[in-house]
Amino acid sequence: MPHSNLQQIWPEPVDLSPEQMALAALRHEIDDLDDQLLALFQRRLSIAARVGLAKDAPHGPHVKLRPDREQTVLDRVLSQTRPENREAVESLWRQIVGWGLARQGRMKVQVWSPIEPTRAFDGARQRFGAAADMRSVRDPQAALKWAAEGHGVAVLAVNAGSDWWLGLRREWSSLSVFDGFGGETPTALAVGKIDPAALPNGRRVIVDVGGDAGDGAGIRRRGLDTSHGWTLSLTDAVLPVGGAEGCVGAIG
Incomplete structure (x- = not known):
């Protein structure tokens, strides 16, 4: 396979500076937290929907x-x-x-x-x-x-x-x-x-x-x-x- 095709499939890695690597790690951490927050928020919404039917909710x-x-x-x-x-x-x-x-x-x-x-x-x-x-x-x-x-x-x-x-x-x-x-x-x-x-x-x-x-x-x-x-x-x-x-x- 020609070398040019290999470059299209497997591009050569780009060297990252320490600052760029630290920023990428922080962004990855934020993405992970966002996933957790989303899961918890959706869980809270599901529970909130049930609260309206709970016995201690206001009635009448x-x-x-x-x-x-x-x-x-x-x-x-x-x-x-x-x-x-x-x-x-x-x-x-x-x-x-x-x-x-x-x-x-x-x-x-x-x-x-x-x-x-x-x-x-x-x-x-x-x-x-x-x-x-x-x-x-x-x-x-x-x-x-x-x-x-x-x-x-x-x-x-x-x-x-x-x-x-x-x-x-x-x-x-x-x-x-x-x-x-x-x-x-x-x-x-x-x-x-x-x-x-x-x-x-x-x-x-x-x-x-x-x-x-x-x-x-x-x-x-x-x-x-x-x-x-x-x-x-x-x-x-x-x-x-x-x-x-x-x-x-x-x-x-």
Whole structure:
């Protein structure tokens, strides 16, 4: 066989520098890790699909969200995370959980935020992941009605020219606030038909008559919005949802 044909079949090896060999070894290690991650992720998706049928999953009129469980798992994961990796790990974990929830039924989210829509969308997208079906809406009351019918969750801006939150004490009392976006003082709240027992362990959201000075017990409230003598605020007090204090939910 001619030498030229041998060269086509068995090309002569190319000498690699030590740096190139080290890089190739690292890439091989990453490929191996990717294979392991893929196998574990697909296994997690399969288990997540079964969770919706488990006995301890919410039943009846509530959406299949367990903010308390998510909070516990995220806290456990972040407690084992290096400080420089916390932001990346939390973002990745939210995506993983979002796709897991999608196996139980794709999460639908309606967003109303006339002043800072991008900020509200970014917060909602980080919270529910890329798997969520997110839509922008123009009417917060229509979004509340939609959420109260159990179709999904609504993310609604506060201090944006609407006192929609008053409805949480009235016609939309079946809904609960379960998360907030925009920093320490939220600029948008997530509401849905969440099992009260599944709310996160965090600051309580209150809708009541009066200001945000406190409740007389030394626990100060942080006001988010006011309307005709009513106040939407946060407190560290541990209050029952639906009680006389006007607690309408909690955020982690």
